[in-house]
Amino acid sequence: MSKKLYIFSILIALSLILAACGGAEYDCEDALGCVSYAEGEPVRLASALVISGANADLGLDSQYGVEIAIAFQETLFGHEIELQAEDDGCSAEGGQAAGQKIVSDPTIVGIVGTSCSGAGVPMSKVVSDAGYAMVSPSNTAPSLTDPAVAWNPGYLRTAHNDEVQGKAMAEFALEVLGVTTAAAIHDGDPYTEGLARVFADSFEEMGGTIVEFTAVNKGDTDMRPALAAVAAAGPPEFIYYPVFTAEGGFLTKQAKEVSGLEDTILAAADGMISESAIEAVGEAGEGMYFSGPDLGFSGDLYDKFIAKYVEDYGSEPISVFHAHAFDATRMLLGCIEQVAVEDGDSIHIGRQALRTCLYATADFEGITGTLTCTEHGDCADPQISVSQLTDGEYVPVWP
Amino acid sequence: MQRRLKDINFLDVVLWILRAVIIGAVIWGSIATIIENPYPINTWVETIIAGVAQGSLYALIAIGYTLVYGVLFMINFAHGEFFMAGILTATIFLAQPWGKSGFLNQHPLIGLAIITILSITISVGIALLTERVAYRPLRKAPRLVPLITAIGASFFWQYFFRGLFGSDVKGFPQLEILTGKISVFGILVLKTHAVVIVSAVLMLIGLYIFVMKTKVGKSIRAVAEDKDVAALMGIDVDRAITITFATGAAMAGIAGVLYALVFRQVHFFMGFIPGIKAFTAAVLGGIGSIPGAALGGLLLGMFESVGPGLFLEGLGIPAPHQLKDVIAFTLLVLILILRPQGILGERISKEKA
Numbered sequence: 218m219s220k221k222l223y224i225f226s227i228l229i230a231l232s233l234i235l236a237a238c239g240g241a242e243y244d245c246e247d248a249l250g251c252v253s254y255a256e257g258e259p260v261r262l263a264s265a266l267v268i269s270g271a272n273a274d275l276g277l278d279s280q281y282g283v284e285i286a287i288a289f290q291e292t293l294f295g296h297e298i299e300l301q302a303e304d305d306g307c308s309a310e311g312g313q314a315a316g317q318k319i320v321s322d323p324t325i326v327g328i329v330g331t332s333c334s335g336a337g338v339p340m341s342k343v344v345s346d347a348g349y350a351m352v353s354p355s356n357t358a359p360s361l362t363d364p365a366v367a368w369n370p371g372y373l374r375t376a377h378n379d380e381v382q383g384k385a386m387a388e389f390a391l392e393v394l395g396v397t398t399a400a401a402i403h404d405g406d407p408y409t410e411g412l413a414r415v416f417a418d419s420f421e422e423m424g425g426t427i428v429e430f431t432a433v434n435k436g437d438t439d440m441r442p443a444l445a446a447v448a449a450a451g452p453p454e455f456i457y458y459p460v461f462t463a464e465g466g467f468l469t470k471q472a473k474e475v476s477g478l479e480d481t482i483l484a485a486a487d488g489m490i491s492e493s494a495i496e497a498v499g500e501a502g503e504g505m506y507f508s509g510p511d512l513g514f515s516g517d518l519y520d521k522f523i524a525k526y527v528e529d530y531g532s533e534p535i536s537v538f539h540a541h542a543f544d545a546t547r548m549l550l551g552c553i554e555q556v557a558v559e560d561g562d563s564i565h566i567g568r569q570a571l572r573t574c575l576y577a578t579a580d581f582e583g584i585t586g587t588l589t590c591t592e593h594g595d596c597a598d599p600q601i602s603v604s605q606l607t608d609g610e611y612v613p614v615w616p
Numbered sequence: 617m618q619r620r621l622k623d624i625n626f627l628d629v630v631l632w633i634l635r636a637v638i639i640g641a642v643i644w645g646s647i648a649t650i651i652e653n654p655y656p657i658n659t660w661v662e663t664i665i666a667g668v669a670q671g672s673l674y675a676l677i678a679i680g681y682t683l684v685y686g687v688l689f690m691i692n693f694a695h696g697e698f699f700m701a702g703i704l705t706a707t708i709f710l711a712q713p714w715g716k717s718g719f720l721n722q723h724p725l726i727g728l729a730i731i732t733i734l735s736i737t738i739s740v741g742i743a744l745l746t747e748r749v750a751y752r753p754l755r756k757a758p759r760l761v762p763l764i765t766a767i768g769a770s771f772f773w774q775y776f777f778r779g780l781f782g783s784d785v786k787g788f789p790q791l792e793i794l795t796g797k798i799s800v801f802g803i804l805v806l807k808t809h810a811v812v813i814v815s816a817v818l819m820l821i822g823l824y825i826f827v828m829k830t831k832v833g834k835s836i837r838a839v840a841e842d843k844d845v846a847a848l849m850g851i852d853v854d855r856a857i858t859i860t861f862a863t864g865a866a867m868a869g870i871a872g873v874l875y876a877l878v879f880r881q882v883h884f885f886m887g888f889i890p891g892i893k894a895f896t897a898a899v900l901g902g903i904g905s906i907p908g909a910a911l912g913g914l915l916l917g918m919f920e921s922v923g924p925g926l927f928l929e930g931l932g933i934p935a936p937h938q939l940k941d942v943i944a945f946t947l948l949v950l951i952l953i954l955r956p957q958g959i960l961g962e963r964i965s966k967e968k969a
Binding site: 237271331404431432434436442449450462463466474477494 | 654655656657658662663666667670736775778779783784785786787788789790806875879880881883885886888889890920921922925929934935936937939940941
């Protein structure tokens with residue numbers, strides 16, 4: 218017994234000595250600390266996108282973009298790149314949980330996420346407080362980059378700010394369609410509420426009348442009571458409901474069945490630009506309008522990206538924000554490359570240095586345009602277009 | 617008198633105040649809305665009918681919760697998934713191809729009948745499989761164990777069907793004969809709503825006769841009363857339980873078809889919210905009671921539909937329709953405070969509970 222213990226303690230002592238010889242401790246001077254990867258250890262990124270539930274198309278599409286960006290990069294200073302994919306659940310709870318999980322892992326250097334603005338609000342706080350940095354490919358709620366509301370210092374995005382999208386839709390409705398009365402419906406999610414609010418405000422500013430600004434219940438199926446309230450208030454010539462696929466499908470079909478709304482023009486936003494949404498709105502959606510990022514991308518990089526996407530995932534992109542996710546990941550990888558300090562075969566990345574580098578991004582040539590980050594993390598080169606659903610396809614009609 | 621005063625404790629006072637506040641708010645809101653009169657009369661009628669249709673769906677799903685609870689004293693949280701599984705499968709294999717080929721519009725009755733049969737078959741099949749694999753081995757376990765297992769089974773089926781059919785929303789074709797409205801006693805009703813309400817009533821009556829008047833129904837009731845004694849009397853308990861699950865799932869399968877007719881889109885996650893709502897309806901009506909489930913479903917559907925416009929609008933709450941769930945669950949809390957056994961429920965003896 219005592220002999221066994223003796224051998225055991227010698228082994229422990231030996232392993233301690235070996236560990237100590239492993240290398241001199243790197244002297245990190247970064248204000249937020251450093252992430253170090255020894256030889257052979259992969260550089261670790263995390264994603265927090267909606268990869269389950271009703272909006273899984275939106276998140277998976279972005280995740281594919283992240284994976285392709287990593288595949289194109291191959292290695293960083295000879296280190297492999299590893300992605301830990303988390304789920305933001307498209308909800309505040311999901312964002313909080315994903316954020317907590319990621320920041321509890323000190324080997325993760327940067328994050329791509331979240332998909333939904335609702336998840337982005339708590340996650341931005343968790344991630345920033347822990348000293349990490351995140352770049353969102355598809356959060357568009359104005360509040361996220363508004364320092365008075367929900368902006369945090371570790372947060373950036375490559376998606377457009379809905380200030381731009383809401384205004385564009387209001388302009389389109391007033392000037393192109395020539396309507397003067399409108400209603401806006403949201404579902405309480407920061408993305409939908411923010412966008413509906415910007416649209417309503419811009420519409421009134423430009424001289425139109427908002428007859429009803431209301432909300433439906435997320436996850437609900439029977440939208441008739443809310444639509445009946447809209448009809449009773451107007452009925453308006455135009456309804457804008459920038460919600461997600463499931464609720465949007467119900468709104469579209471039921472609007473046609475509520476008395477007073479038979480001839481109202483319907484419009485939705487980028488949360489409903491996907492194959493899945495075309496199925497959801499069905500015949501009732503024929504002729505309705507959608508605002509969203511202009512996806513008329515071109516260039517060699519985009520061609521290469523699409524070829525890889527089709528090859529790896531077996532279909533054309535299934536939603537809207539794959540290119541934004543690709544750009545977000547490339548921005549992140551580019552900055553890691555810039556700020557990483559090589560130390561023999563290991564590398565060290567300062568978290569504050571990484572943030573500073575991300576915020577300093579200027580004239581970055583991405584698929585989605587030329588990205589330049591503002592002081593509160595709006596990096597997009599926002600191009601909004603409006604398309605109309607014609608024969609089951611999104612046909613761009615404006616600008 | 618003095619003794620009665622002594623019996624009143626702090627909790628009673630809080631509950632009384634709570635009741636007064638909720639009822640006061642409802643009355644205040646309703647009066648304010650009626651005075652303000654924001655909606656024309658036909659808006660109210662439309663809203664009420666939509667509520668009845670929604671409530672009928674809740675009632676059909678709630679039957680499954682109530683039957684299983686009556687027999688096993690277990691909340692089968694996977695029941696919403698039985699509802700989803702049937703119609704999702706039937707939509708993908710039958711409704712969508714037939715919608716594209718035009719068969720469904722040429723032979724709507726035959727088409728719908730076959731869709732309903734497939735939906736019921738899948739729902740029942742999944743229910744029996746779940747019962748056999750996940751619940752039966754745990755029948756002697758403490759009651760929390762099957763409850764948690766049911767939640768696990770619910771997740772399993774959700775993501776099983778997501779893996780099978782993908783996560784996107786599937787459209788259910790629109791039937792030409794069910795498009796538009798018909799006039800019932802001078803009131804214009806959507807044809808789909810009429811179909812849902814009539815079918816639900818027929819199904820509920822049929823079920824009531826099945827449970828109360830047939831031999832099999834009698835065996836189910838006997839097992840619900842006391843499993844051990846029923847076994848001693850020569851009733852095959854396992855068989856009775858299997859039939860209970862199958863009946864509940866068949867109702868869910870039919871509810872799925874009706875849901876698809878009204879809402880025309882299906883999805884692997886569609887069972888979750890209706891499942892929770894139907895569970896609420898079952899508790900509301902008195903869990904374990906079949907007429908209770910029907911009444912609870914109808915009430916819940918109506919309150920959800922009419923409530924926001926009636927109570928909340930008058931209180932000056934912006935965007936009241938977002939607060940539908942608040943109405944539904946406040947109703948549940950209110951019932952649990954005022955009448956814990958549910959509207960039609962019998963007080964369960966300690967032994968059974």
